[in-house]
């Protein structure tokens with residue numbers, strides 16, 4: 001049986017549909033409320049649990065399970081910290097996996113995960129990876145770049161901004177490089193792992209077939225939306241000031257100061273990262289946008 005933590009999120013929902021179509025036996029972890037309802041509507045078996053509350057994980061796994069751990073946060077809010085979710089949450093899930101003696105543990109980390117990173121997100125992803133590696137269970141770790149598709153949080157926010165704003169603001173110069181990967185390509189990588197977990201017992205950086213500047217990604221998205229609104233660079237200092245000012249008045253901009261800083265930092269891997277390990281060439285960003293936005 002495949003057990004998914006984080007099945008109600010963007011990546012998890014696509015994975016659930018993909019595996020459902022293949023008729024695979026699935027069990028999903030969900031916190032109470034909306035996530036649970038969403039998964040039940042998709043016909044999944046749901047067990048209640050929260051990875052930050054180890055007592056809720058007792059007995060959720062069985063010895064023949066493959067665990068796919070996608071649960072994570074991109075922003076600290078409502079009391080959920082990177083440390084609690086990524087580090088302690090992963091520790092608790094690994095502890096339950098050890099108790100049950102599961103077959104294989106998949107962990108979704110992130111490209112750029114680094115124990116010495118200034119970014120709490122990337123630092124705790126690296127710490128979680130270490131917990132998985134030390135867990136004594138056969139594992140696979142993915143470190144994906146931005147995963148895009150209907151409807152990841154990054155693209156959704158950009159689309160709202162492009163539609164609402166008379167010009168398209170680009171924080172800083174927008175020259176940092178990214179390597180977006182289409183969700184369908186991520187799914188095909190995941191499928192290979194599930195077909196033969198033992199052949200993928202390692203850590204894999206995953207990215208699309210292009211290194212693109214942030215401003216190029218935004219331009220391609222605007223083109224897919226059929227708008228020729230101009231890109232306007234906003235000095236990073238001004239953007240950070242706005243985030244600070246807004247938060248002082250208890251208002252939230254769609255980005256945090258840390259996310260702005262991440263937009264200034266290259267986040268890429270080898271251009272052939274997917275073809276080398278998974279044997280196919282992922283689609284270009286423009287083609288992905290064409291498929292899920294323009295068509």
Ligand SMILES: NC(=O)c1ccc[n+]([C@@H]2O[C@H](COP(=O)([O-])OP(=O)(O)OC[C@H]3O[C@@H](n4cnc5c(N)ncnc54)[C@H](OP(=O)(O)O)[C@@H]3O)[C@@H](O)[C@H]2O)c1
Nearest residue numbers: 006007008009010011035050051052070071072110146147
């Ligand atoms: N999307 C990307 O571009 C990207 C790139 C690299 C890595 N990743 C990683 O891939 C994973 C999935 O990303 P995503 O875009 O699908 O994120 P997402 O849409 O925000 O989904 C996150 C999932 O984690 C669950 N979750 C969060 N805290 C939890 C907790 N304490 N206990 C149990 N479940 C919890 C959420 O459940 P609720 O529905 O209950 O909130 C949701 O199902 C994350 O680990 C993310 O860091 C994503």
